[in-house]
Amino acid sequence: MEIKKEQQGSTLTIKVIGRLDAGSAPDLSKELTTALDGVTDLTFDFAELKYIASAGLRVLLVAQKRMNKQGTMKLTNVSESVMEVLDMTGFAGLMTIV
């Protein structure tokens, strides 16, 4: 997995590239603990995210809960296979997907 961040003021876009699995999810989690400081508008760009497992979902859930307190969060360019996992777990209804 590779993470690319683009920040303008309090607006942050995080591009997650590759696989968000049990091996890589802790890296994203760690990244987010400081990257979200002061952010009010968070976008995850999943255009190049090919695969997500429950470890990745947990990171998204924690991020969503945090952003609910300090701003908004959305997921963009979600692929069919990742969307399927979000749908199955009810996450699609908990998050803003555009």
Place this chain on the structure above:
Amino acid sequence: MEKITVDATIDNLQTVTDFATNYLEEHSCPMKVAMQIELVIEEIFVNIASYAYHPEIGPATFCLEFEENPAAVLMTFIDGGRPYNPLERIDPDTTLGIEERDEGGLGIFLVKKNVDEITYEYEDGKNILRMKKIF
């Protein structure tokens, strides 16, 4: 039957999924199904790696067997860790709001959603989880 035994650690997750992916390709498994199988393998293997022997490290064995008419794969996970029946885990309530949702139980829930049959038994000191996925 194809079989691999590794130390149940997160570092070996890729070894097990790669092992499976190679055989799935050989058996012309559709890509979408292969990805669902990969998810199933990850969730079970990660569970074993995280809890079965904790804080020690122990082995996990993964077996693959293919069936025809209908095309399907039989998958078995065997570990010698503490007895644990993942099927007894209560499914997360997917209708709950964000603040009520907790982070547990998602993995085994995804497994159940992505296989056609799943059984668990504890025999001779081993957890044995068998799953069937129709292509």
